[in-house]
Amino acid sequence: MEFKTIIEPFRIKSVEPVRMTTPDERAYFLREAHNNPFLLPSDKVLIDLLTDSGTSAMSSRQWAAMMLGDESYAGAKSWERFYAEINDLTGMPHVLPAHQGRAAERILYGHLGGKGKYFFSNTHFDTTRANIEFSGGTAIDLPCPEARDFDSDKPFKGDLDAEALEQQIRKVGAANVAAVILTVTNNSGGGQPVSMANAKAVAGICKQHHIPFVLDCCRIAENAYFIRHREPAYAHLSYREIAQEMFALADAAIMSIKKDGLVNMGGFLALRDPKLAEACTNLLIITEGFATYGGLSGRDMEAIAVGLEEVFEADYLHYRIRSTAYLGEKIRALGVPVIYPIGGHAVYVDAKRLYPHIPPEQFPGQALVCALYQTGGVRTVEVGSVMFGKYDAKGAFVPAQQELVRLAIPRRVYTQSHMDYVIEVFDAVQRRRAEAKGYRITHEPPFLRHFTAHFEAL
């Protein structure tokens, strides 16, 4: 018998209180934060869906493992456990620890990149793009055409457009392509999964042209869930076996372990090529730490080794993916436009369609982010013209392509009743959609303005 309710596959041993606030208090806190929820102190937030990065709850096994942390500078036992876990998962002989994903990115892309070098990806995550561009290289996104249609229920909208990749390689010359990066799942592309068929096609093209194929594998376990349930050839494999098969296609892997590692901090770079590993290890030692800790403490490496096992457990992944879909499908049923199908780690709301009366230069996504906080103390993030909008040479506003709001779900942190509450908040917000007003920026820094900009309601 199959039951409908998706229960959290854990009991709660330790709790962290969250604070209820009144609408008047929230109006005050939002004003104090200049209508930018990034500037809210976390204790003023009831349900925090700002990010799934580093916000996981650890298991009792992980906390117990931390007590085994060996803090020796070189060759610690904890390093051996960390190495064994990542070596088994990726099949790659060289593993470089790093304090988070972008540190591994800086090392690899700083080394491979530089002026005249091209990188192609289904979608470069923002820190990936920033590290490539900082090296002088060029990052080009080649998402599959289905990614642009928010409503179609295509199963693998995270795929890379393999045909466009071949064209681009011919155009710039294979010798100038530093790497092809497949981001699984595709974070910036709505958390949509990448199929094994696509990973194989991309690997084939890379092999043919002798181009390194890198997996940005932050959410490889979530991606494996989608492959097993949507790609018939993989229905009989375990989630971990599916991930291992995808790693087998790649030359290198970079992971922000703050996502599917079920820990609060950490990253790694795994490589097959010994020469490349040696060059990267030199950079690691200069900027991150010695090769057997790379900016992590022994106890961190212990918790990571356990987290990378737990994340592939079938009950966990089923709960994880189904509970994200539960939230997305319920708010969609209320009439809230969302990117469909729902991705693995987050629900993306289309604020442009929710608030058609607010033009992009008045930031419909920011209006929704503020309404969700004001209405129910729920913190989310705008992924639209606040984050990606620009000004042209004459100072005219150039909007982003999309006006989205992301609801990222921390792993193992919230229960179904928390999600039912968020659904009720959405119901209240969408009933008053016609009254929503736009915002204007009153203060902005030159880079990454979404973190610190100030806004005023119009």
Ligand SMILES: *Cc1c(COP(=O)(O)O)cnc(C)c1O
């Ligand atoms: C989070 C993330 C990164 C960067 O990792 P940090 O740990 O935040 O430095 C890179 N790529 C993807 C796809 C990510 O989601």
